[in-house]
Amino acid sequence: MTVDVMxxxxxDVDQMKLAAQSVMSQQYQDWRLVVIDDGYPDPEPARWFAxxxxxxxxxxRNEENLGANGNYRKALGLVEAPYxxxxxxxxxxxxxxxxxxxxxxxxxxxxxxxxxxxxxxDEKGIACxxxxxxxxxxYAPRTSERIELKGEAMATSLVRADWAYFPSLTWRSExxxxxxxxxxxxxxxxxxxxxxxxxxxxxxxxxxxxxxxxRRHSASDSSVxxxxxxxxxxxxxxxxxxxxxxxxxxxxxAARAARFHTTSRLNxxxxxxxxxxxxxxxxxxxxxxxxxx
Numbered sequence: 001m002t003v004d005v006m007x008x009x010x011x012d013v014d015q016m017k018l019a020a021q022s023v024m025s026q027q028y029q030d031w032r033l034v035v036i037d038d039g040y041p042d043p044e045p046a047r048w049f050a051x052x053x054x055x056x057x058x059x060x061r062n063e064e065n066l067g068a069n070g071n072y073r074k075a076l077g078l079v080e081a082p083y084x085x086x087x088x089x090x091x092x093x094x095x096x097x098x099x100x101x102x103x104x105x106x107x108x109x110x111x112x113x114x115x116x117x118x119x120x121x122d123e124k125g126i127a128c129x130x131x132x133x134x135x136x137x138x139y140a141p142r143t144s145e146r147i148e149l150k151g152e153a154m155a156t157s158l159v160r161a162d163w164a165y166f167p168s169l170t171w172r173s174e175x176x177x178x179x180x181x182x183x184x185x186x187x188x189x190x191x192x193x194x195x196x197x198x199x200x201x202x203x204x205x206x207x208x209x210x211x212x213x214x215r216r217h218s219a220s221d222s223s224v225x226x227x228x229x230x231x232x233x234x235x236x237x238x239x240x241x242x243x244x245x246x247x248x249x250x251x252x253x254a255a256r257a258a259r260f261h262t263t264s265r266l267n268x269x270x271x272x273x274x275x276x277x278x279x280x281x282x283x284x285x286x287x288x289x290x291x292x293x
Contacts, residue, residue, distance in 0.1 A: 001056070002030040003098055003170065004084045006075035008068070010038040013045060015090040015215070023087070024054060028098035034078055037061040038071045069189060072181050079173045088167035092121075092213040100211040101170035108148055112175040112202040113194065117210035118165045123217055130216055135263055136163040146207045155198035155246060155254040158191060159239070161263040164204075166190035168212035175202065187231045188238045195242060199249065235261065 005023050009016050016035075023033045037045055039062050049059035066074060075086055083105060087093070097116065104114040122128045129137070139161030141147055149157060158164065169190075179196045181189050194204065243258035 001032040001081045002083060002102060003028075003032070004079050004081040004173070005031055005033045006078065006084060006086050007033060007035045007089055008038065008071040008075050008086065009035055009045065009089040010040045010065075010068075010071070011089055013040075013042055013048075016045065017048060019087060019089050019091055019093075020049075020057070022093040022095075022097075024052075024057065025095055026093065026098045027095050028102055031056060031098060032081060033057045034075070035059045036071055036075055036078070038067070039063075039065040069181060069183065069186060072189070073183075076177050076180060079177055082173055083170050084173045084176060085170050086167065088215065090215045090217070091167045092125075092215075094211050094213065096209070097168075097211040098170075100207055100209050104146055104205045104207045105170070105172075107146060108203070108205045110203065111148060111205045112172045112197045114170045114205045114207060115164050116168060116170075116207045116212055118168050118212045118214050119210060120216050121213050123215070125213075125215075128216065133216065135161055139163050139263065141206050143206060143208055146205055148203050148205050150203040151198055151201045152246075152249075152251040152254050154202075154204055155195055155242075155251060156257050158194055158198070159242065159254060159257040159261065162188075162191045164190065164194060165212070165214045168214060185234065185238070187234050192238065199245065 007016075007019060007023075020033060020035065023031065033056060035045070035049060035058070037059065046059065046061060049057065062071070062074070072086060076084075083102070085101075100116045101114045104116070105111060119127055120129060120133045139157070140163035141149070141157065175197060176193065179193060182192045185192055197204070239258045239261040243255045246252075246255035246258055
């Protein structure tokens with residue numbers, strides 16, 4: 001197989017089925033789908049996958065809940081193909097997705113990761129552009145054709161605003177399994193991996209062709225962590241570490257961008273009114289600390 005699609009799963013059963021079906025409906029056929037159920041308390045996933053006869057599809061259930069980070073790390077240990085996608089269990093591949101990313105790797109054979117075009121959808125599957133995604137669009141590379149970002153340019157762009165959509169990325173398996181996910185990170189683990197690639201002078205291909213639907217939930221883990229401030233505690237520590245690393249590499253632009261982490265501060269500012277509206281005033285000290293430091 002050319003591409004492994006790893007589907008760490010815990011959550012809505014119907015949306016997970018849509019995600020799996022979107023993989024099975026790909027125009028590009030040389031894939032393997034591996035679903036890793038992190039102990040979701042519903043027998044339906046096991047029953048449904050048992051009814052699927054495609055030998056490229058496998059389902060397994062963890063004996064104990066590993067959590068998102070742990071399940072991602074487990075998924076990496078199961079990778080066999082040259083390229084891998086760590087897909088969200090509520091996202092949707094458009095039929096051209098694998099064709100787009102595989103052709104991008106063919107055009108840039110030394111690339112470590114490919115970001116195709118993405119449309120954000122809401123809980124009901126309706127296209128939308130929340131504020132966070134509007135900001136991503138402003139900072140993301142604007143291009144009508146494939147481009148390759150490397151080293152400091154890649155790091156600086158991503159630190160200014162993490163415009164990548166992790167579940168939509170296709171990775172060179174050797175790269176992602178070698179670097180792996182940083183233990184202890186929840187919200188920024190995807191950005192950490194991309195910056196690790198940039199720091200070793202790796203590269204990322206951006207292909208503007210729309211190929212993936214990313215589902216944005218108001219009740220997602222990152223949204224909840226943003227509202228109570230936990231997200232920003234993690235981000236502040238992370239950006240301080242990255243600023244120090246980039247300064248050590250002599251990457252002054254990237255170090256400056258990490259120190260200022262402007263869009264992260266703006267995101268915290270946008271949470272202040274929402275916290276007050278929802279009566280979460282206990283989170284205000286955390287949010288204000290991130291805005292001013």
